[in-house]
Amino acid sequence: MDDQIELNRRINETLEGMALAIFQDWFVDFGPVRRAQAGTTDPTAVMAGLTPDRQRAAGLAALFPMSFGSDGLPVGWLETEIGDLIKAVGGTTPSTRDDSLWSPGLHHWATPKDLSGMNDLALFDTSRQISDAGLAKITSGLLPVGAVLLSSRAPIGYLAIAQVPVAINQGFIGLLPNKEFGSAYLYCWCKANMNKITANANGSTFQEISKKNFRPITSAVPSSAKLISAFGEIAEPLFARIVSAAQENRTLAETRAYLLPRLMSGEVQVSPPQVGGA
Known part of the structure; x- marks a missing residue:
């Protein structure tokens, strides 16, 4: 495995x-x-x-x-400008003091931390979920499958493509693909223009690229x-x-995590391979 x-x-x-x-x-x-x-x-x-x-x-x-x-x-x-090609949205964090915004957790809600340990670009899950009431507090709502998530601070530059509908916190800029500019193009665009993205960031406590500074970033686009x-x-x-x-x-x-402790405890045993045959 x-x-x-x-x-x-x-x-x-x-x-x-x-x-x-x-x-x-x-x-x-x-x-x-x-x-x-x-x-x-x-x-x-x-x-x-x-x-x-x-x-x-x-x-x-x-x-x-x-x-x-x-x-x-x-x-x-x-x-x-990238803002003329696609829609770029932000997110927020519902109040953590209001349990009704988090329970029952029905919708994926991403933070840059969810992307920090990823080995590939596909986001299938998030560590936290929000309720219907919590989702209503986020003006960008649920981003669709295929949305490209760009972490906009702490740090700038994590990238993922949502494989589930997901809401985002304020640490992201969400790029919504359309009929002309799909997920692959937007993901590659972000990678190719990361120097421009970071150059447009500002902030005294930590660097952040706002939607206002992100949308005017330009690139060459064919007619x-x-x-x-x-x-x-x-x-x-x-x-x-x-x-x-x-x-x-x-x-x-997941299979490895399920089997390993059972193999170590002897609860599950693997027979040695059979050598030879009739």
Whole structure:
């Protein structure tokens, strides 16, 4: 079980790295545009070997312009505020002096601490839950499955994608995916722009990035939604595999925790493997 958990963790690390590398090449370094402008004509090479299928590579390459404008961006691309692309929300902590806001605990409620020990990006559970009355105190309500959670203080930069509807405390900025900009794009956007995010933080006691300072952060966005969609078609399956492996790790860890004390006490015994056969 330990070996499988570790294998899944390493696979997830690789899959996330693949998605981040593609995002960096397409939307930060503008690799396909630079290669085309440098005279590369083979679509497979323009796409840096992303796919050996020449027809598919040609379709992807055609989504990128072949040169840069006077602003240094690929022709037709615009520097756009993240707040103009998606909805970014915050949360709060219901009064801990009012038990009715916490009991019965019916809804997941996340704090940055829930993300501190995570080995992957999938958030399945939270250490605390709130009641219906507690949820009513949080104006952003329950964020949907697929929402990207960015810790905005203590520290800045924890990231997760909600796998359950979840409310958040004031230590988060929640990014809500839409039809154009999905979870994978938003997660990779945060990773690629983390320096900008931290640079826009302030505070005397501890650094914090407010929604007001987060929403104006800009990045280059293509004029065609087809390119954003193409990235999603590649990255979302990678993220789905990450979530699947993360869920398997949860099951393996729970099974290990159940069996280990029983094996040690002798309550459960494992027969040695049979050698040979009839």
